[in-house]
Amino acid sequence: MSSPDVSSPPASNGHDDTTVLVARGVDAIHQAAKDQHRRFIWTWIALALLTVVIAVLFLITIHTADKQNDLAQATADQAKETSDETVAYLRGEQGIPGVPGKNGVGTPGQPGATGEVGPVGPAGPKGERGPAGSQGSVGPAGAPGPQGTPGTGSGSVGPVGPTGPTGPTGPAGKTGAKGSTGATGARGATGARGAVGPAGATGPAGVPGPAGATFTPTTAIAIGVSANDTAPHKQVTALCLVGRASGGGFATVPSDPGIDVSASSPVGNTGWSATADVLSLPAGTNWQLLAFVTCVS
Numbered sequence: 001m002s003s004p005d006v007s008s009p010p011a012s013n014g015h016d017d018t019t020v021l022v023a024r025g026v027d028a029i030h031q032a033a034k035d036q037h038r039r040f041i042w043t044w045i046a047l048a049l050l051t052v053v054i055a056v057l058f059l060i061t062i063h064t065a066d067k068q069n070d071l072a073q074a075t076a077d078q079a080k081e082t083s084d085e086t087v088a089y090l091r092g093e094q095g096i097p098g099v100p101g102k103n104g105v106g107t108p109g110q111p112g113a114t115g116e117v118g119p120v121g122p123a124g125p126k127g128e129r130g131p132a133g134s135q136g137s138v139g140p141a142g143a144p145g146p147q148g149t150p151g152t153g154s155g156s157v158g159p160v161g162p163t164g165p166t167g168p169t170g171p172a173g174k175t176g177a178k179g180s181t182g183a184t185g186a187r188g189a190t191g192a193r194g195a196v197g198p199a200g201a202t203g204p205a206g207v208p209g210p211a212g213a214t215f216t217p218t219t220a221i222a223i224g225v226s227a228n229d230t231a232p233h234k235q236v237t238a239l240c241l242v243g244r245a246s247g248g249g250f251a252t253v254p255s256d257p258g259i260d261v262s263a264s265s266p267v268g269n270t271g272w273s274a275t276a277d278v279l280s281l282p283a284g285t286n287w288q289l290l291a292f293v294t295c296v297s
Helices: 014-091
Strands: 219-225 233-241 245-253 260-267 272-277 288-296
Touching: 233 288, 245 260, 245 272, 260 288, 272 288
Parallel strands: none
Antiparallel strands: 219 233, 219 288, 233 272, 245 288, 260 272
């Protein structure tokens, strides 16, 4: 019996795989763009809601402040009206305020009298506050009478009234006496050293001084001499006894090219030094090194 043919899977096409990969990449890019667009829209929605909440809170704050201002103004107007009635009574421009009744209905005030003021009677019990009555016509101002005898009774203290508006600033008081000088405090720690400031501008040239006395220099020669022997190395110095050195030099005895002078230089401001070595002289030859300096004083 022959076995059935098993067909092998078709070979994959490289072009088709590339197309699938490209399609997947395009889909991924589109999906990312959509996600970014959604985030952008939600961000703007959140900002809009926040703006609305802030606006509502702002309007509520303004409304509350207006109500408080209206209440304060009404309280101030009521206090001023009560104060004006009291002042009008004291001036005689208005009658005595009505006495509050038991049921809160006040008795109309009497017109001000022109006679003497009688003694003040004892204060009665305080009734409930009645409604404000209409203001009567202003009577003629009477002449102020003598002050009556203060009454012996004292009424109960009423509730504290609302605070009135702030009055104008009074004139400045006189300057008080100067207080005594306090004790000197302890010395503080030394502060850090400040930065070096910029160099100042060059000042103008000074006035030339008077000419000095004419200088007449005096010169002298000082000589230093080494021993006269066969030593292979010699060093000698000539020093000025007076004045300063202005120059110097050396000499050898005998003057022979077999003697090498290796150094000849000033010593400070008052001397001259020379150094020499034997290179080739006949055996047993004595020689000397001389140094000299020119001194100016």
